[in-house]
Structure formats: structure tokens, C-alpha cells
Amino acid sequence: MVFYPPPWVPKLPFDPPDSITIGEFMRTEVYGRQPIAKSRNPYTCGITGKTFTTAESFERTEDLAKALAKTMGWEPNVDSPWDKVIGVFSFNTIDYIPVLQAVHRLSGIASPANIAYSAEELEHQLKSSGAKALFTCMPVLETALKAAKGAGIPEDKVFIMDLAYHSQKPTFKTVDDLIALGRSLPELEHLRWTKGQGARQVAYLCYSSGTSGLPKAVMISHRNVIANVMQYCFYESVGRKKAGVDTQVELGLLPFSHIYGLVVVAHSGAWRGDEVIILPKFELNEYLQAIERFKINHLLVVPPIIIRMLSAKDVCKKYDLSSVRLLFSGAAPTGKETVEELLRLYPTWKVGQGYGMTESATVVCTTSEDDIVQGTSGSLAPATRAKVIDQEGKEITDYNTPGELLIQSPSVVLGYLNNERATAEAFIYDEDGRWLKTGDEVIVTKSPLGNEHFTIVDRLKELIKVKGHQVAPAELEAHLLTHPAVDDCAVISVPDDRDGEVPKAFVVTPASMSSRKDEDMRAEILKHVQNHKAHYKWLKGGIEFIDIIPKSPSGKILRRLLRDREREARRKNGSKL
Known part of the structure; x- marks a missing residue:
């Protein structure tokens, strides 16, 4: 069964151009951008006001x-x-x-x-x-x-x-x-440029772990970005038109090195004539001051920012956030309970979610202002098709039945640089063409209005997402194995109030270390990671010493068994996470 965007979602008025650069697309009105004369200043510093x-x-x-x-x-x-x-x-x-x-x-x-x-x-x-x-x-x-x-x-x-x-x-x-x-x-x-060069030529090399393994360079063409800007903006245009919004002020806090910030915020915002208020990083008071000072209407955030706002309600109340009408969360799912708590604090806001990945550059589905179902990531973007398959590769045709999400879209990327194997593993071909295997488990449901919504249930891939950043267990495992106190190891994700998920390591120590204290070895291993890896890759979930790492006959680490072990331990300790 192939899923399509709902009938109300506008079709793209023309095929995304394939023979121009992203820059030409952004500055030429013939392709549908907001007239320059009616556009706000595209990028404004949220601290100094420079623009x-x-x-x-x-x-x-x-x-x-x-x-x-x-x-x-x-x-x-x-x-x-x-x-x-x-x-x-x-x-x-x-x-x-x-x-x-x-x-x-x-x-x-x-x-x-x-x-x-x-x-x-x-x-x-x-x-x-x-x-x-x-x-x-x-x-x-x-x-x-x-x-x-x-x-x-x-x-x-x-x-x-x-x-x-x-x-x-x-x-x-x-x-x-x-x-x-x-x-x-x-x-x-x-x-x-020759005909089709924009579809063939790489514009960005953004790094992603794909469905598994170490970070790889994703080859994103000019047409991929152009297509997704059109898909996202035309989808959103319906709700904006009903709300009487022509252009607005939006938050530019998410890193532009991340595909979400790069395409959804920086490019889409400027193309539709919005003003993007640039902040270098998340600091609660600067974030709130920027909303108040620049009267930001559209907040594009990740779940940890929502959680931080909820944990600092008294601080948030000191600022005038009445300009906000829409909050959009992406990069990782936001729980229904979290959204409901935010809406109790700001009942006039509309809160939606979306789903995408570097390999789809970016948006696959997103939420309409007129059809919000909390907990889902909304409906498919224009020119996007999807399938859901079970573990045997058979198509799932029933609603509310989990399976892996496959997608087709003009924004789906060219593949991975110098990695034919990873590229081959990321795609599947059938009578309907080439499909991107997302590695994410979803269910499809119908909203009260009858529109198909996609809910991300779990990731089939092994990635850990810390504040929306991807962390590959294999990368951390390879690094841990360079420490003399690590004989074997495995890394999994564990839930975290602040960051959504954080890495935890299970470590087998060599016999030569039997006389050493666990506390001393744990401190050394933690420092070993902190000295060489970005902070979001640190083992904030801790280190647990075990006798053996569970593996399949082929040598594959059975992380599922470790996750089950972790869940059971947390249940016994009374954890709600």
C-alpha cells in the first residue's frame, strides 16, 4: 500500500528546477519565492540586532x-x-x-x-x-x-x-x-550548467550515521534542497493563509550544520520572506529575551528545549512570549504528555511536530496548523510517497500496524560519498521505483479529520539521539576499546529528562584489571571519552561492568538484550523513564 499526502495538501506547481544552484533558486522570484520587495530581512543577530x-x-x-x-x-x-x-x-x-x-x-x-x-x-x-x-x-x-x-x-x-x-x-x-x-x-x-546538473551535483556534504555505523558524508544535491524548501513551504502555506500570515519572524537557534536548521529554518525561512532571528546556541534567558525583543512568531526547536522551558516555568513567566503562535518540534519525537504540559502553560500556542532525516534533506511529514494530533509527526509533504513494510519486507496495508517506513521524494539524496555499500543498503527497489529505507518504525493512523498521520514508534537503527544530535554506538565502542580497562563493550541509549537520550556503556574488563576498583576504572573510561569526543557523545548514561557482551553467532552485538536489561533495572528502581 502506497501512502500519499492528504487531498488538501497543495501539489507542487512545477517540478523542482534541476539546472540551477540553491542560491539562484533563493534569489530569483520566477521560482515562487516571496517577492523580495515584500520580504523581511532574512537573517538578524538575536543578540546585537545586526542585520x-x-x-x-x-x-x-x-x-x-x-x-x-x-x-x-x-x-x-x-x-x-x-x-x-x-x-x-x-x-x-x-x-x-x-x-x-x-x-x-x-x-x-x-x-x-x-x-x-x-x-x-x-x-x-x-x-x-x-x-x-x-x-x-x-x-x-x-x-x-x-x-x-x-x-x-x-x-x-x-x-x-x-x-x-x-x-x-x-x-x-x-x-x-x-x-x-x-x-x-x-x-x-x-x-x-547543463540540463539536470542541479540534480546530479552535490551542494552539501552533511555527515550522518544513516541506519548504522560510523558517520558518513551524505551527498545532498542542489535539487534536493530546492525540492524540500518547496515541499515544506507549500505544505505550510495552507495554514499560514488561513491564519492571515504573509511573512513572520522565526527562531534561528538550531545549528545550521544540522539538516533541520540548514533546510527547514535557514533556507525555507528566507525563501518565504520570513525574518530568521539568529542565536548561536541555547541559553534560556537569551532565548526568551530574543522572543520578547523581536516578537518571534514561529519557534523551531528540539524536544530538550521544550523540557527546559517546562522545568523553568518561573523564568519563562518573566518574559512576554505573546507573539508566539506556533511551535514546531523536530529532530526527535516529543511525547504527548510533554506537549500537553506546554499547552497548559501557553494555551494559545499551536504545537506541531515533523519528521525527516539527513538522507531525505529534510522534511518527510509535518503537522498542519488545522490538523494537529499530538504525538504524531503529521502528514506527508507534497510530492512524497511512503510505504510501511514488516520484518520480512512485506507491505503493511492496515492502520495502527508498526513497520519500517520507506519513502520516495525529490528531496531524497544521492547517497553516501565513497561508500557504495552504505548507499546500496540505504535503498530498496521494487516495481514502484527506488525507496529510501529510513530505519524507523512507524504506525499510520487517521486523524479525526480523516487525514493519514505518521507516528514514529521506535528506531530500528542503532542511532542514539542526544538533543537531536546523532550518536553512533559503533563509534563510541571503537573508541572505548582503545582503553586498557576495556576488553569488550557495547553502547545503548538510555532515557534522560534533559537530553531525551544519552549513551550508556556496558563494559567487560580484562582479567589483568581484576584487582582495580570499579570506581577508578569508571572514572578513567569516562575521562577517556570526554577528552576525545564531543560533549553530546559523553557517557552521561554511565558505565556498567558486566561479564560478557551478548552477541549473535555472526558476532553482531545484541543491543536489544541490553536495552531489555536496562529497562528491567529501571523498573525495579521505580524509574518512570
Whole structure:
């Protein structure tokens, strides 16, 4: 049984263009964007208020492209895109998207990196992507320089994103320096793309663990992003029109290195003429101050932010949040009880959820303002088809029956860079074509209005999601095994009030360590992870020493048995999680 968007969901007015860059799509009204004259300033710093008009933002992108061409020796229509790759390792700034689109203007590729990465993790991404330059910011410069050196990027190819609220003066070239250089340079020649090049050519290399294994570079084409911006915006246009909303102010807190922040917030917001209020990271008072100061209407968040608001109700009450009309949560499911508690605090808000993944770049289904069913992730986006299959691969045709979600969409990505095996494992082919295997278990239900809604029941894949960030157990296990006190190990997720999920390790110690105290070994192993991994990968769920790691005859770790063991232990301890 193939599932489709509800009848009320508008069809895309035309096929997403396949021969232009994302930047051209964003700045050309012919493709359906909000008229520039009616658009708000696309990106505004939520701390200083610094901003640029839409036209100024486009000019900065063009000047950046000219400066990159001069500094890097790149030309728009010369050499392969793989010779023109930049890494971006920075907090959100108002120039983040212009930097990304500047390299696209030269027919290059951008690879955004998680700001929480350690130097070793960033170095891996820079090497894997083939980055020739790195844009970063002062608070993480030390990490960036160490990674750049390891990846062979010279210091004169490291550029600084301007954080107006950061007082330390950089000694490296800044984005503003590059823009000043670009203004003095001649115009670039136009890109000469062939038919279908936008569908074939990679725009972003974003890193994901897919359905299992270590992080892999997901090849996201220009058309993938263009398609999803259209899908998400046309879906949302129905509710906005009924609410009398033309343009609005939305929150730009989610990291633009994450596919949710990159496509749903940064690109979709600007394309429909909204103003995106940029915050570098979540700090409760700054977040609340920004909502009050800029009268933000649309909050795009992750579940831990909702949980933090609920745990700090007295703080929230000190701020005027009456401008908010819609809160959208993604990256991980938000429980029905959590949403209901939030609505008791803010009864006039509409709260919805959506579902997507890096490999679908981004939105697969989302919630309409007119058809909210708490606990579900809403209905399919335009031009999206879905199937649900059981463990034997047979199609499920009944509602309320769990199975793995398969999807087709023009936003589904090209595959994984230099990893044919992982790409092959991510897709399945049948008489209806090529389907992305999400690795997520869902049930399909009907809302009171008769629309099909998708609820994410559980992840079939082994990923752990900490505040929406993906953590691969295999990566942590490989690192743990380098410690002398670890003979064998397995990592699972355990529930956490603040972060949603956190990693927990089960460790088998070697006989040579039998005389050592568990407390001492536990402290050493925890420190071993903290010294080398991003903070969201730390073993906040703890370490439990056991005699043997359960495995199948083929050697596969049976994490399901460990999760069952953990649930039973928590039940006996009276935990509600």
C-alpha cells in the first residue's frame, strides 16, 4: 500500500528546477519565492540586532564568491566541484548561509560541521570531504586550527565568521575582509550548467550515521534542497493563509550544520520572506529575551528545549512570549504528555511536530496548523510517497500496524560519498521505483479529520539521539576499546529528562584489571571519552561492568538484550523513564 499526502495538501506547481544552484533558486522570484520587495530581512543577530536586507545579503554572497575565487584560485566554470570544497565549523551567524552559497556560486561544495566536534572529529570530516578551506569563528578557533593542520589546510585558508558579540579581535581574515576584497574585484562569469546538473551535483556534504555505523558524508544535491524548501513551504502555506500570515519572524537557534536548521529554518525561512532571528546556541534567558525583543512568531526547536522551558516555568513567566503562535518540534519525537504540559502553560500556542532525516534533506511529514494530533509527526509533504513494510519486507496495508517506513521524494539524496555499500543498503527497489529505507518504525493512523498521520514508534537503527544530535554506538565502542580497562563493550541509549537520550556503556574488563576498583576504572573510561569526543557523545548514561557482551553467532552485538536489561533495572528502581 502506497501512502500519499492528504487531498488538501497543495501539489507542487512545477517540478523542482534541476539546472540551477540553491542560491539562484533563493534569489530569483520566477521560482515562487516571496517577492523580495515584500520580504523581511532574512537573517538578524538575536543578540546585537545586526542585520542586512535581502538585497544586501545577496550582494554579500556575490562579493564573497569573488573573494573566494581570487583567494583560492577557483573559477565558476573551471575544474570539478570536488576541487572546490569548503568546511564550515561555526556557530550560527547572519553570514552563515551567504558563505555556503558563495562556494555554490563557484560551482563548489560546502560541508557544514557540528560545532561540538572535537579536533579529531572535525579533522576526519575535513579529510573525508576533501575541504580546501575552512570557515570558523573565534570561540572554536583553537579546535579549528588543530583540525585544519591535521587535514593539510594552511592557516591562510582559514577564515573567521564575524560574531558581532564576541570581543576578541581575530588575526585571520574575516568574512568582512573577504567581502571588502570582493567589492574591488570584477564580476564573475555566469555559471554554465547543463540540463539536470542541479540534480546530479552535490551542494552539501552533511555527515550522518544513516541506519548504522560510523558517520558518513551524505551527498545532498542542489535539487534536493530546492525540492524540500518547496515541499515544506507549500505544505505550510495552507495554514499560514488561513491564519492571515504573509511573512513572520522565526527562531534561528538550531545549528545550521544540522539538516533541520540548514533546510527547514535557514533556507525555507528566507525563501518565504520570513525574518530568521539568529542565536548561536541555547541559553534560556537569551532565548526568551530574543522572543520578547523581536516578537518571534514561529519557534523551531528540539524536544530538550521544550523540557527546559517546562522545568523553568518561573523564568519563562518573566518574559512576554505573546507573539508566539506556533511551535514546531523536530529532530526527535516529543511525547504527548510533554506537549500537553506546554499547552497548559501557553494555551494559545499551536504545537506541531515533523519528521525527516539527513538522507531525505529534510522534511518527510509535518503537522498542519488545522490538523494537529499530538504525538504524531503529521502528514506527508507534497510530492512524497511512503510505504510501511514488516520484518520480512512485506507491505503493511492496515492502520495502527508498526513497520519500517520507506519513502520516495525529490528531496531524497544521492547517497553516501565513497561508500557504495552504505548507499546500496540505504535503498530498496521494487516495481514502484527506488525507496529510501529510513530505519524507523512507524504506525499510520487517521486523524479525526480523516487525514493519514505518521507516528514514529521506535528506531530500528542503532542511532542514539542526544538533543537531536546523532550518536553512533559503533563509534563510541571503537573508541572505548582503545582503553586498557576495556576488553569488550557495547553502547545503548538510555532515557534522560534533559537530553531525551544519552549513551550508556556496558563494559567487560580484562582479567589483568581484576584487582582495580570499579570506581577508578569508571572514572578513567569516562575521562577517556570526554577528552576525545564531543560533549553530546559523553557517557552521561554511565558505565556498567558486566561479564560478557551478548552477541549473535555472526558476532553482531545484541543491543536489544541490553536495552531489555536496562529497562528491567529501571523498573525495579521505580524509574518512570
